[in-house]
Amino acid sequence: MKPSLEKLKKFFQLESERGFDNHAVLGGMERMLIHWEPEARNDGLPEDFIQAVASRMHDYAQLSKPSRSEIIHGLLRRIQKLEEVYAQENVMPAPSASTSEQIEEKKPSPIISKPPPSKRETPPGKKVDEAAITIEPPGLEAEATILQGVGKRNAQNLERLGIRQIRDFLFHFPRRYVDYAQLKPINRLKYGEEVTIIGMVEDSRIREMRAGQLKATEAIVRDASGAIRVTWFNNPWLAKRLPKGIHIALSGKVDQYLGRLVMNNPEWEPLDTKQLNTNRIVPVYPLTMNMTQRWLRRLIHQVVSYWTPRLPDPLPPSLRQRAGLIEYASALQQVHFPDSWDDLTKARERLAFDEIFFLQLGIQRQKQSWMEQTARRFHMSDEILLRQIESLPFSLTQAQRRAIEDIRKDLDSGHPMNRLLQGDVGSGKTVVAALAISIVTSGGAQATVMAPTSILAEQHYQNLVTLLTQPAEKAIFQDAPIDTSNTFTLQPSEIRLLLGATPEAEKRQIRAEIESGAVKLLVGTHALLEDPVQFRDLQLAIIDEQHRFGVEQRAALRAKGENPHLLVMTATPIPRSLALTIYGDLDLTIIDEMPPGRIPVETHVLRPQERERAYALIRNQLEAGHQAFIIYPLIEESEDVQVRSAVEEHARLQKQIFPQYNVGLLHGRLRADEKEAVMRLFHQGKYHILVSTTVVEVGVDVPNATVMLIEGANRFGLAQLHQLRGRVGRGAAHSYCLLIPETSDELENERLQAMALTNDGFVLAEKDLQQRGPGEFLGTRQSGYTELAMINLMNIHLIEKARRFAQEILQADPRLIHEEHRLMRQKLDQTWRGKLSDIS
Numbered sequence: 045m046k047p048s049l050e051k052l053k054k055f056f057q058l059e060s061e062r063g064f065d066n067h068a069v070l071g072g073m074e075r076m077l078i079h080w081e082p083e084a085r086n087d088g089l090p091e092d093f094i095q096a097v098a099s100r101m102h103d104y105a106q107l108s109k110p111s112r113s114e115i116i117h118g119l120l121r122r123i124q125k126l127e128e129v130y131a132q133e134n135v136m137p138a139p140s141a142s143t144s145e146q147i148e149e150k151k152p153s154p155i156i157s158k159p160p161p162s163k164r165e166t167p168p169g170k171k172v173d174e175a176a177i178t179i180e181p182p183g184l185e186a187e188a189t190i191l192q193g194v195g196k197r198n199a200q201n202l203e204r205l206g207i208r209q210i211r212d213f214l215f216h217f218p219r220r221y222v223d224y225a226q227l228k229p230i231n232r233l234k235y236g237e238e239v240t241i242i243g244m245v246e247d248s249r250i251r252e253m254r255a256g257q258l259k260a261t262e263a264i265v266r267d268a269s270g271a272i273r274v275t276w277f278n279n280p281w282l283a284k285r286l287p288k289g290i291h292i293a294l295s296g297k298v299d300q301y302l303g304r305l306v307m308n309n310p311e312w313e314p315l316d317t318k319q320l321n322t323n324r325i326v327p328v329y330p331l332t333m334n335m336t337q338r339w340l341r342r343l344i345h346q347v348v349s350y351w352t353p354r355l356p357d358p359l360p361p362s363l364r365q366r367a368g369l370i371e372y373a374s375a376l377q378q379v380h381f382p383d384s385w386d387d388l389t390k391a392r393e394r395l396a397f398d399e400i401f402f403l404q405l406g407i408q409r410q411k412q413s414w415m416e417q418t419a420r421r422f423h424m425s426d427e428i429l430l431r432q433i434e435s436l437p438f439s440l441t442q443a444q445r446r447a448i449e450d451i452r453k454d455l456d457s458g459h460p461m462n463r464l465l466q467g468d469v470g471s472g473k474t475v476v477a478a479l480a481i482s483i484v485t486s487g488g489a490q491a492t493v494m495a496p497t498s499i500l501a502e503q504h505y506q507n508l509v510t511l512l513t514q515p516a517e518k519a520i521f522q523d524a525p526i527d528t529s530n531t532f533t534l535q536p537s538e539i540r541l542l543l544g545a546t547p548e549a550e551k552r553q554i555r556a557e558i559e560s561g562a563v564k565l566l567v568g569t570h571a572l573l574e575d576p577v578q579f580r581d582l583q584l585a586i587i588d589e590q591h592r593f594g595v596e597q598r599a600a601l602r603a604k605g606e607n608p609h610l611l612v613m614t615a616t617p618i619p620r621s622l623a624l625t626i627y628g629d630l631d632l633t634i635i636d637e638m639p640p641g642r643i644p645v646e647t648h649v650l651r652p653q654e655r656e657r658a659y660a661l662i663r664n665q666l667e668a669g670h671q672a673f674i675i676y677p678l679i680e681e682s683e684d685v686q687v688r689s690a691v692e693e694h695a696r697l698q699k700q701i702f703p704q705y706n707v708g709l710l711h712g713r714l715r716a717d718e719k720e721a722v723m724r725l726f727h728q729g730k731y732h733i734l735v736s737t738t739v740v741e742v743g744v745d746v747p748n749a750t751v752m753l754i755e756g757a758n759r760f761g762l763a764q765l766h767q768l769r770g771r772v773g774r775g776a777a778h779s780y781c782l783l784i785p786e787t788s789d790e791l792e793n794e795r796l797q798a799m800a801l802t803n804d805g806f807v808l809a810e811k812d813l814q815q816r817g818p819g820e821f822l823g824t825r826q827s828g829y830t831e832l833a834m835i836n837l838m839n840i841h842l843i844e845k846a847r848r849f850a851q852e853i854l855q856a857d858p859r860l861i862h863e864e865h866r867l868m869r870q871k872l873d874q875t876w877r878g879k880l881s882d883i884s
């Protein structure tokens with residue numbers, strides 16, 4: 045959802061709760077606009093909405109409370125409508141098809157004022173040397189200022205929209221379209237609907253409000269059926285441009301004022317009869333300040349009509365045909381200036397396919413190049429493996445057995461393993477990792493495990509020592525004398541832990557033992573990467589909580605050995621469509637079964653006014669000797685504010701609510717060693733309650749914690765809530781997860797109820813994807829994706845189709861050297877140049 049919209053809603057709800065005293069915002073509601081307006085534009089909220097909010101807030105202080113109430117509620121309704129629209133758009137906008145008449149070709153005007161600065165520009169019309177065609181014809185990189193009418197100031201405005209070069213115009217896609225074939229007569233308008241009307245300006249004038257402080261343009265627009273009053277707030281200069289008698293088209297929401305239908309701040313343009321005949325479906329672009337639809341539309345029209353015929357199609361005709369796609373040039377034309385809704389749909393299909401196809405092609409190519417490398421084989425016989433499994437303190441789940449089988453095959457394949465092991469918190473990934481380690485170390489090589497925090501690394505170290513070193517008595521019971529070259533048992537001294545905080549003398553010792561090969565397994569944090577430690581023979585690298593590490597770190601760890609096998613583990617459930625895209629270069633194993641006997645965490649959604657109940661439950665649990673987490677969300681983008689609210693809440697909880705207990709505080713502003721110290725005290729039970737921002741998300745095991753209270757739960761995605769919930773319920777005791785949203789909003793409560801209904805992380809992740817889009821999962825990775833790609837990442841059918849064709853093509857032509865794949869390869873390289881580092 046759009047952050048600025050959320051924020052606005054929050055302001056208004058607060059104002060409503062305060063009884064409309066104009067104090068929800070310090071200094072009065074009007075003050076809010078200073079920051080909100082630019083944010084809203086940045087988010088691409090409709091200009092008419094922004095204007096409506098602005099004009100109403102300007103007057104707000106002067107109004108009586110009943111009027112304020114009316115205004116706030118009216119705006120809240122509009123916010124809700126907008127949210128519905130955005131929610132729908134997220135599900136992939138598919139406008140209803142309608143037929144259209146034959147359209148007269150619009151002559152492209154001579155558009156380039158100066159020739160593009162490239163030397164290799166081919167004069168239009170001249171036959172081009174085929175082999176010289178490149179995926180990006182020269183000139184596309186030219187600055188926007190080469191266009192007539194784009195000066196320095198306009199260029200700056202364009203840049204705010206992300207348009208700097210000619211190319212960027214092509215990819216500045218319309219926000220929506222207006223269909224002039226679907227016009228409504230004025231007497232048939234209904235309150236609240238979004239419409240386009242055409243009429244004649246019967247009267248227009250400047251209106252002064254608030255004793256002349258605020259000026260608006262007011263016009264009466266009439267068509268054959270009736271008339272409507274239209275107001276543009278804050279916009280007195282418009283009056284001049286709307287002389288009596290001019291015909292205009294208006295698009296916007298039908299509003300109400302004193303019982304009459306009106307339009308406020310609609311988008312408008314003088315009616316161009318030619319346009320009516322040529323483009324019945326007209327694009328509406330995201331704009332920024334000092335820019336009109338007409339102006340930008342004309343520029344884009346120029347660029348599109350000049351450049352698209354010059355753009356070669358990166359997909360060969362054979363592929364286009366099999367995938368049922370229209371040509372690239374035509375897709376770009378139609379997405380801007382569609383001939384019909386049907387053509388628009390086809391254009392979008394084509395562009396969507398390309399976005400995902402080139403991602404998939406890159407991922408598959410990456411995977412393929414890994415597959416071509418060789419790696420040492422490690423083999424463990426069934427007998428030894430089974431014996432080892434039997435010696436574990438518990439019997440493995442079927443899912444764990446399958447995971448081990450996958451890994452065992454990888455290790456014996458002769459190619460480096462690249463596997464992602466995905467399993468919910470507590471599903472037992474560590475023991476799977478332990479068996480992988482033992483396969484490799486029993487083959488005489490070394491392994492390493494990297495975790496994101498010292499506490500986690502220590503936990504792994506202890507667990508792995510327990511799992512991999514067999515007590516002497518146990519060895520006695522093992523039948524048959526063990527062939528030492530084949531033993532899977534490590535000595536405790538063969539496993540070491542390396543942290544940033546490890547004393548230098550000890551580090552030196554560890555380095556020496558790693559170099560000599562005396563140490564077989566090294567567990568640590570990213571200190572492993574920074575340390576000059578050199579392995580004698582590293583053959584297996586394991587990364588836990590993979591999403592906490594970037595690709596570079598993955599690569600750096602890998603570089604500590606020569607083509608070592610790689611196993612990455614994550615507890616973050618990722619919907620299948622995303623996993624195929626983000627982690628498509630890795631083979632995927634999912635542990636979808638929990639060890640038996642785990643009691644599901646009892647989850648409740650509470651209303652804000654029920655907070656006392658939550659505290660009472662925490663008190664009960666603390667009295668029984670347990671511990672609790674209390675999580676606060678990121679309230680503002682500003683970290684200061686977040687820290688302040690956690691700090692304040694912490695003080696309040698400690699002083700007023702839980703004075704007899706120790707309450708710890710953890711937030712992002714603490715230094716790493718301070719964080720570690722707080723976590724450690726909580727782990728040791730010295731703190732009874734841990735108040736925290738979301739930094740605790742990382743998988744730390746505190747089995748004694750039985751309550752997870754999450755404040756502001758409405759701000760979290762379900763997948764993230766599920767992650768947080770996974771911090772409790774790790775011991776034998778019954779555990780609770782309490783979710784408190786900021787308001788009693790029914791819809792929000794309903795969304796959160798999903799948490800009470802299921803403990804399945806994948807189900808929740810899938811719901812999240814549908815409700816909140818992929819941003820949640822991509823995190824920092826999303827930087828390289830366009831908005832279109834983000835939407836497409838939710839479309840599993842499209843992803844599977846693109847994936848299938850990518851595989852097919854690489855199978856037939858692994859290096860993409862066939863002539864018909866030449867442009868495809870160029871485009872692939874170009875796509876991945878900037879993006880590869882964000883992915884995988």
Ligand code: ADP
Nearest residue numbers: 438439440441468469470471472473474475639
């Ligand atoms: P995660 O997948 O979150 O890393 P862990 O590997 O830490 O999970 O396992 C969670 C707990 O479950 C550990 O205490 C581990 O010993 C235990 N465990 C793992 N597998 C089984 C099993 N098959 N049966 C019973 N307990 C298990």
Ligand code: MG
Nearest residue numbers: 473474588743
């Ligand atoms: Mg784990």
